[in-house]
Amino acid sequence: MEEKKIVARKLQGFWELQPEQQVIFENMLDKIKDVFKRHCFLPLDTPVMELSEILLAKSGGDIDKEIYRFVKGSTDACLRYDLTVPLARFVAMNQNTISFPFKRFQIGKAYRGERPQKGRFREFYQCDADIIGDGELSLVNDAECVKLYVDIFKELALPVQVEISSRKVLYGLVSGLNEEDKFANIATALDKIDKIGESGVCELLQQLEIEQSKIKVLVDFVKINGNAQALENAQKLCSDSAFLDGVSQLKEIDGYLKAMGLGEEDYKFNFAIIRGHNYYTGTVFEAYLKNNRSAGAIGGGGRYDDLAGYFTDRKLPGVGMSIGMSRLFEILQQTSQQVSNFCKCAIIPLGETLQQCLALAGYLQQNLVAAEVYAENKSFKSKMKEANKRNVPFVVIIGADEVKEGKYTLKDMTTSQQQTLSKEEILNILG
């Protein structure tokens, strides 16, 4: 029966890795999760869909053209576009049963129907950790988020330095200059200093009709950059009480970070860190690769006043951090040592030794070594080629002679060295 075939293709802009890449991705996920668990964050796994009224609460029900929306029977739902709205919905729904401070992490897919382009996906992973307080939340938690970055990226062998600032300090300064009406625009202008430089920022501020003397203070402010001493210097810049209060909060966080064992190589203060979202109300931070700051932030986050204001009157302040997963994965792929397979050992029969191969695989697996038998009806040579192509570090060859002696040939695929060994000796090397 001849049928017309359908061309196998996937949706454009939807992330799908080849299995060898997926191995690297899974290893990355495992390491990130291990750190979250070690910091006692709880896992959350919300549905990929939410009711439209929940997801569109922020926009007052307006549907953004980037959002995937379904209407099916009486169900009006959207695919989530981030993990923050689902967290707010979850916390509001379960506020009477969860324990505060509520520390949760979630790594999951989110959806935005924008035109696909390089580095932009319609389906993409988000990785968020947040700590939500009930009414109030200690600044220890802001420090905890900074520590998460340091620990996660150490685990990934990609050390970062976290750069810390505060929206509160910035707001205090702007307010001390009597320009609070223009706060959002000033923040947007200052945020561009890395891109357009000092003169570009000055120009933008002039367009906002801000006096030259004030512009100087603002530019001096975003140029403050360094360790605890920088905070001391900042204090001289402005006598506004909100400003000084913000600086002393940063000093408090500095104390916590030192107590946690972090050093100057792990974090610094940089008042050019603004974060675009007006959502943030206190501490803000971004993580940069130590050996490649110019690649841009690999994660960011900060403190917000109220997580779930659309859903509840209860005040739930929080602080959160997120990691740019696609970006991180791209970097890991470039730096990874070609580990593209979980397999530690391929076992290849030479002659009628399949039974013995299966027994050895069972023995190794039982002892936590990832092993598999190449059992298909193919030549020995093609199987050795396959092991090589799959980048398997060790091969065991079992021939009829070896079976008699209870010894097997272990080949190290990196050095091409071969040894004849018992199964216990093989385990010793692979285990």
Add this chain to the structure above:
Amino acid sequence: MEEKKIVARKLQGFWELQPEQQVIFENMLDKIKDVFKRHCFLPLDTPVMELSEILLAKSGGDIDKEIYRFVKGSTDACLRYDLTVPLARFVAMNQNTISFPFKRFQIGKAYRGERPQKGRFREFYQCDADIIGDGELSLVNDAECVKLYVDIFKELALPVQVEISSRKVLYGLVSGLNEEDKFANIATALDKIDKIGESGVCELLQQLEIEQSKIKVLVDFVKINGNAQALENAQKLCSDSAFLDGVSQLKEIDGYLKAMGLGEEDYKFNFAIIRGHNYYTGTVFEAYLKNNRSAGAIGGGGRYDDLAGYFTDRKLPGVGMSIGMSRLFEILQQTSQQVSNFCKCAIIPLGETLQQCLALAGYLQQNLVAAEVYAENKSFKSKMKEANKRNVPFVVIIGADEVKEGKYTLKDMTTSQQQTLSKEEILNILG
């Protein structure tokens, strides 16, 4: 500013666990994944959406009312309802680059818009492992799937026995009886023996107008149940060559399972295992909890002739196994020892010792112990209560006196025993 609040609720029928349950779920996932990795299966993570023409290939484009479908601009897509069609699409798309046999596992969500009811979800986890061959595929792989069940459920401390049969044997028998035209109906009838018993099945077969003598053979067949000896007995039942061929395939699989180190407690042959799907063409199997067979199968799978026939002419036979995740999770929740938190140790300051608490947390985390500081502005008593409520196994209390001596109080929350120890001694106990 007083705003009207939106009621926080989630979509009905969409799975969402409380964080404490999610911890159990994550531990379950980790254990399952570890076994797949140890067996050298590669991970796959396909998008949750597929083009409608792909997902509906099977039905010739007819849309099933249970499927969530979007039309957005030029995109016509559906949420996946299983992980098998995406696998077929992936393999067909990448057939020239992937290595066969292709061993992949995928654990992910799937969607069916049916009316929610107990144990039935609109969004649910599927867990599949499949081995796909190019043209042909050794029966070792059928044995490998059986071994996966045994290893996974040992890891989960829920030992299973896998019951194995073969659609090929059944087809051979029916064909030997000259009733191949009625094969599908006969299979459906025999499949019901667990539910409606021997007499019920006889009645159904009579309704199919099958002679009494043939009914006896069919019923004798599905009653065959046991170890390798059962296969010897089965051979006497029919002399059809397809039948005998099927039995000898099962014997071959039996040999592989023994070589892999499995015993009679791990698997048996049971010709009452039919599997509903006509998709299966060879070996079929189901896994049952040893201590609760009557709870029904916790997983099942089998051999199929051709994975991706809708998309390619290339013959890609496969064998796969899947695990019923909602069911399994329900059982694990009942049997789990209340491990509802990753946290091994809560650290509670008594007086002004927050710095020392943070330092100890950093030290423990660095040494892979999950620890956290209860830093909020609450009473010591309420923090001890909280640790108890969160089911944390150990608490360290750091008071001002302890700081001077460099020793801390470790409380075992299970026994209520307290000891005064150095941080190294604490690590020794918790590590």
